[in-house]
Amino acid sequence: MKYTGSCHCEAVKFEFETDEIKEALQCNCSICIRKNAIMSKQSFAPNEFKLLSGKENLKTYHWGDHDVNHHFCNQCGIYPFHDTTYEPGKFRINLGCVKNVDSRNLNIIHFDGKNEL
Numbered sequence: 001m002k003y004t005g006s007c008h009c010e011a012v013k014f015e016f017e018t019d020e021i022k023e024a025l026q027c028n029c030s031i032c033i034r035k036n037a038i039m040s041k042q043s044f045a046p047n048e049f050k051l052l053s054g055k056e057n058l059k060t061y062h063w064g065d066h067d068v069n070h071h072f073c074n075q076c077g078i079y080p081f082h083d084t085t086y087e088p089g090k091f092r093i094n095l096g097c098v099k100n101v102d103s104r105n106l107n108i109i110h111f112d113g114k115n116e117l
């Protein structure tokens, strides 16, 4: 299936292809608990993910050991996806930003990032 998504102000728009999304991931590390985001279970390869607009609006936040690029929109502050410094361009997606996905009603898998990262 093809999904489309955006940040809140729609400066940043993207699309990706995957099987129907039924599950999602929530992590309890110090940044995810603050974002309260429901994330895609998998990361999407560059050939599955396309940034349609907003490259110039994306800012990146780093913390800790700097291995995750937390991308956010510089207009609305929403965080649509992140990738990692060891797999750049492989994005895990904030499902709250994705059209036609009811992120709060997916089967949520809890990742204990607080203790495992």
Ligand SMILES: [Zn+2]
Pocket: 007, 008, 009, 010, 011, 012, 073, 074, 075, 076, 077, 078
């Ligand atoms: Zn925005």
